[in-house]
Amino acid sequence: MTADTSASLRRRLVEQLVDGDRLHDADVRRAAETVPREIFLGSAVYKPSPPPGVTVWTPVHRDHVPADEWLRLAYENTTWVTQLDGVLAEHASDPVAGGKPTSSSTLPEVILWMIEQGRVAAGKHVLIIGTGTGYSTAVVSEIAGEADTTSIETDPDAAERARKALTEAGYAPTLVTGDGLLGHPGGAPYDVVIAFCSMRHIPYGLLRQIKAGGALLVTVAGWGFGHGLVLLTHDGDGGATGRFLPGYTSFMMARSHDRPPHGPFELLPGEERPSRIDPAQLDDWSGRFVAQLAAPSAERLGAGAEQILLDVATGSQARTGPDGSGGWTVTQRGPVKLWDAVEDALAIWVSHGSPHVSGFGMTIAPDAQRVWLGDPDGPSWALPI
Numbered sequence: 009m010t011a012d013t014s015a016s017l018r019r020r021l022v023e024q025l026v027d028g029d030r031l032h033d034a035d036v037r038r039a040a041e042t043v044p045r046e047i048f049l050g051s052a053v054y055k056p057s058p059p060p061g062v063t064v065w066t067p068v069h070r071d072h073v074p075a076d077e078w079l080r081l082a083y084e085n086t087t088w089v090t091q092l093d094g095v096l097a098e099h100a101s102d103p104v105a106g107g108k109p110t111s112s113s114t115l116p117e118v119i120l121w122m123i124e125q126g127r128v129a130a131g132k133h134v135l136i137i138g139t140g141t142g143y144s145t146a147v148v149s150e151i152a153g154e155a156d157t158t159s160i161e162t163d164p165d166a167a168e169r170a171r172k173a174l175t176e177a178g179y180a181p182t183l184v185t186g187d188g189l190l191g192h193p194g195g196a197p198y199d200v201v202i203a204f205c206s207m208r209h210i211p212y213g214l215l216r217q218i219k220a221g222g223a224l225l226v227t228v229a230g231w232g233f234g235h236g237l238v239l240l241t242h243d244g245d246g247g248a249t250g251r252f253l254p255g256y257t258s259f260m261m262a263r264s265h266d267r268p269p270h271g272p273f274e275l276l277p278g279e280e281r282p283s284r285i286d287p288a289q290l291d292d293w294s295g296r297f298v299a300q301l302a303a304p305s306a307e308r309l310g311a312g313a314e315q316i317l318l319d320v321a322t323g324s325q326a327r328t329g330p331d332g333s334g335g336w337t338v339t340q341r342g343p344v345k346l347w348d349a350v351e352d353a354l355a356i357w358v359s360h361g362s363p364h365v366s367g368f369g370m371t372i373a374p375d376a377q378r379v380w381l382g383d384p385d386g387p388s389w390a391l392p393i
Contacts, residue, residue: 013076014044017083021116024085030117033124039150040120046082048143048173049113052097053081053088054104065092065107067100087115090141096165109260111166113141114204118257120147125239125253126202126225128152135195135217136160137188137226138204138259142170142177148202149179157181158195160188162263189262191217198222206235206258208265208304209377209391210248220244227259228252228370228379228391231267232290232300232308232317235259236365236379240372249384251369256293267307268320275316275327278341284351287315287328287336294365295354301379301389302353303346317346326350356387 091111206229324342
């Protein structure tokens with residue numbers, strides 16, 4: 009491995025992103041051409057098996073592959089999982105069937121695009137939630153400066169791994185190990201907060217750490233596996249508003265916002281009726297997001313005509329299936345009529361032309377958070393807080 013080879017691969021990746029209209033800012037481009045991503049992959053990553061079927065994660069160790077192959081891997085515009093079920097890839101030796109990714113190096117395209125969208129610039133005071141491998145923290149340090157970069161990671165093993173990588177790469181930002189949803193009041197106020205994890209709602213204490221006119225870029229998600237990346241601006245009066253951005257950005261859920269664990273479940277008898285909508289609408293990126301707004305406490309399972317919604321807190325259930333005549337039936341049980349709420353929300357969405365998530369916006373007030381369709385006076389849904 010030589011520095012020239014690493015540098016040439018970085019330039020090639022940046023050129024691809026510029027040609028693909030995903031990278032525009034000169035400072036972000038310079039940072040991307042400077043930060044050596046291979047250092048932040050550490051000594052191993054998990055490589056997934058191709059679909060379909062259960063994903064098998066195979067640890068790939070840097071010392072077990074040729075140096076040029078590891079470099080090519082590092083500069084693929086790909087997300088590499090670095091931790092599975094809490095186990096770092098460098099501590100794994102055998103393939104793992106199934107498993108839940110718990111830390112990763114997100115594909116550079118998304119990281120760099122988000123840093124650009126968050127308006128990170130020299131002299132801006134920036135908080136990163138979700139240090140992960142440390143790559144995004146290094147890029148922000150290059151742009152804003154180390155003294156104005158703070159990064160927080162909830163997982164102690166991942167945090168220590170990132171700390172070592174940042175030191176090796178020559179960066180010394182402020183690093184914090186703790187719950188990113190609490191922010192870091194000791195460094196506040198911030199001009200920019202970027203979250204590289206998903207949240208069900210924005211913790212209000214986090215918003216209070218942002219300057220008036222400052223930006224918060226975060227993926228709003230939930231247990232229905234809908235995702236929308238929103239850019240919010242602090243209004244200086246205790247609230248914030250903004251719009252969801254184009255594209256299809258998703259991140260792992262912040263651990264304290266993740267769905268509650270449950271064991272095997274039984275689909276119980278309930279009230280059956282015809283469904284007013286095609287359940288496959290929940291397979292659409294934006295349709296799934298709308299359904300999640302309508303039933304925020306429900307975990308979504310299934311696909312196509314056979315959708316399943318489970319509300320662990322209330323025991324409510326909804327399941328759909330074909331009726332044999334080209335339509336669909338839904339069976340509901342429990343105090344919350346999950347499918348009724350989903351049907352109503354999707355009907356509104358369809359009546360407005362079934363827009364992408366970027367057709368939505370979000371408003372935060374001290375006592376409520378809502379996502380709205382079209383404009384702030386349009387149809388809206390409250391987020392769980």
